[in-house]
Amino acid sequence: MNPINQQRWQRFSKNKMAMLSLKIFLALTIISLLSEVFFNDKALVVYYKGEMHFPFIQNAIPAKTFGLENESEANYLELQKTFRKKPEDGNWLMMPFIPYHYRSITKIDTEPIDLQLKKTEDFYSKQIKELQIDPNANKEKIYQLKLTRNQALGKLDSQKYHPLPPSLARKHFLGTDSTGRDILAQLSYGYRIAIAFAIILLIINYIIGIAIGCAMGYLGSWYDLLMQRVIEVLSNIPFLYIIIIIAAILRSHGFTMGFWALVGIYVSLGWMGMTWYMRTATLKEKSREYVLAARAAGASDTRIVFKHILPNVVSLLVTFAPFSISGSIIGLTSLDFLGYGLPKDYPSWGSLIKLGTDNIQAPWIITSIVCAMVLVLFLINAVGEGIRQAFDPKKISHFE
């Protein structure tokens, strides 16, 4: 690390807010990258008849291996119960922290609820019958009793169906959605996709943006003029609309949208952002003496741009990165929310927001996703602000 960068890092690490944000952000990212370990319906370790199995990284293990009848993959939660019933066999298994994958649907055992429903109904109808026989009882009393009965029954009945509210006992820490999938698991897997999308997009956009922007600044003349006009035209197209239109056209030609198609569409319109800054920076650096010296020494254009000019404008790239990432996350989320994004069975924040607004009577869905989104965007922006301050040339040139 050269002294300037050392100085920058020092300045960044002095910024408490940015440092804390960076730590939390990295922690979240690591957790989500290891989602399979934390949120999974496959067991981490199964010890069966003296053998160790690691289902979460292994191929699908047929349930027969563990003494169940089924040929398909074992349901490890059930397996755990059967193991626990017979502790003398010495078999055991360890489930992840949250035993749900984003796509695993929790089945509700309705039998005890039905039983309770019947009990409650009997309890109230007995009272109502007594009142009806009683000539002194007034109408209002019976009606009130009926109302309380209906509400009690309704409360019990709602436990029979998803979405279920957050519960520690069921290990649904943020509740379930209307299909019966765990919200926390979806948040984690969805975050992984969003962040992967943003970073891949960032890299590709930067490569294209730097190449074209530097070429514009360095070569100048007709190439610069032509590209300027092209970029002006392209960047005036409303971004979200054009993505929706491209997606619709692709779809009508039998092409299903996936992760990489989405990256491709975003890149096709997103590379322009960086070109302007790179052009200006290159234009400025081009007239410096060191470039002249390099040219006099016989360096090629490519070498001058990538070896001499680029390291001098790197601060620009670094400062923009966090904001670009948060922008991409918002973009992907809004596209998913509108239904033009990732396939529907992917875990995605956009579709979670959609689910939350559709099921506003189950507030835990929308609350979870909004909190998660605000938190992540705040962290990224805080880190970005820290980087921007650390790279601020004014601070370096002034005496502190």
Place this chain on the structure above:
Amino acid sequence: MKKYLTVVGFLFFASILTIILLAARKNTFLRETRENISIADIKRPKPFPICDEQWPTDLVWHNGMDQDIFSDPKATKGGTWNTSLTSFPPNFRQVGPDSNSGFRGAMDDNDLGLVDVHPVTQKLIPALAKEWAISKDRTIVYFKIDPDAKWDDGMPVIADDFIFRLKAMRSPGIVAPWYNQYYSTMVSDILKFDKHKIAVKLPSPMADTVLKAAMRPLPYHYYGELREIRKKYPLSRAISYLKRDNKEVPPNILKIKDEYESSVTSAKEGEKTPKEPSVEITVEDVEANWVKNHNWKIQPRTGPYNISSFIKGKEVTFERNKNWWAKDKKYYKNRYNVDQIRYTVIRDTNLAFEKFKLGQLDQFALLLPNYWHSKAKYLDPVDRGYMQKLWFYTQKPEGSSQISFNLDHPRLKDKNLRLGIIYALNIQNMLDTVLYGDYERSETFHEGYGEYSHPTLKARRFNPQKAIEYFNKAGYTKIARDGVRINDKGEILSFKILYAAPFHTQRILALQNEAKKLGLHLELDNFDTTAVFKAMLNKEHEIAWHGWGAGLRPQYRGQFHQSFAHKKQNNNLSNLDDDEVSQMIDEYRFALDTPTRVELAHKIEERLFELAPAVPTYKVPYFRQGLWRWVKYPPFIATPSNDMIMDAYGLFWIDVELQKEIRAKMTKKEIIYDIPPLIKNTRYKGAP
């Protein structure tokens, strides 16, 4: 300076005041009302000629007066029915470009046909025709038009109005190719005997003859005379149009036809067949620029209501015709009781629900399980006794929801594989969990058609053993890394399931989750509705999740006939190409008597079950809704054909006094006791 400030201040407040005033009175100055034309001012167009044929004397006449009435004599007139639209109609035409909006139904309901169908017994009852008879060869239906029948501008309904409809629907000026084609092929002619006697000629004998011939009139005096224009058509169509109009084919067209035919026969194999030439012929047409001229015009109607005023983009008001000609007829008495029907545009369903809870809408459909079980579980107005929830089982033809396999897909050709997939679809689990156990499993492709529906056939249920057995038979014996089955060629047991409605995602996720356990992966494929539908019609899907609307009788041809297989832009989504089924469908289509048709319908269903090109999923044989208590309905609640309590049958009424009373109680939050908040009626549940 002070003076200046005063002037500016005055102007400022004056403009604000004007804006407020305008906003408050926008209802009056944006509202467009229907013009009233007195009967004396109406120009009568030239009547159509009377036909040469003789009115037959040996006919057996029916008048349908032997059915029971289905309205409640206690119904009182008055009140306004407030209801909502999701978008404002693009125009008020019922044919032509962009006319097929949801709002068209509201206008169609107020156009009576010649005969109607009794909602309980499904027998014919009179409407514009007082009596009808069928000729012996079952190709001509004779109608005596009710002499009382009138348009709502006071003009009588006469034979010319029916002839005008036929001619107008065949004319190019309405820009509606489907109507042009339908009225050119399904009705051959209308004969006028006198003002009130007509006969509708059908091209061939058909089942349900009277209904096929029971047209709706179009006001001839309103649209005016037809004109003749020269128009270019492709050769074959031009000739068929000339024949339809009983005109001779001119020699120059015959010559072009001969030339074209000889060029087609002489064309060598592999060469492109020559393009069909176009020829110019004379056809009758409606007025020039008909489509544009009639976008926002309000046509006279024969039904109880017509549009009286509207605010573009906001609302449409229908008003009851107080002097409606049929108001004292047996089957129309005590129906259509509210004075006004007001359609307000509310684009968001959630917003409409909120407005319903405030009493701004009189009823709300609670059909979707998440509304019934969750959003409308506790409604304050219900608990306080102002509102009622109603669950009514109906018995009308069910739209058919199904999962279709594309048999042109190289792997889905294998019947074993299809059966494996069908046995791996846990539809019952989906109904029980995602749909709250509310919807019912469909057994066949056509349910609720009375005797036409197969009484005993049961759809294949989820069966893990059988699914695995059939997957093994189809060669998918091994299980790959992620638990999905794989065959010897390395093909994964994974298929894309294409569907249109985003809110169906949960349902398919539930299926996907259960199928995964058996080694079948269903990949969700969803997009914008129009694009999805286009992809389905182009047969780009592997598996399609879709539904068809219901008709009066089961329709098999479009969906299962081999003439549509392997071709784009038709409804045979499974590309089923089976000789036996197609033959039975052809027989079914031209069979005349009901028992044969019923038997054929059952046989077709059995054969379809055997072939398994598709699997029926679920049906919803009821309506559910919330209803304010001032909406009154007959003691039998509704007919088995009702869509809702407040619907086109018009059996309900609004108790205006009670409405005032309840609104007063609402402000005081007084509770009304002793009224059942929930009514569940299962009178028409199950097979008839």
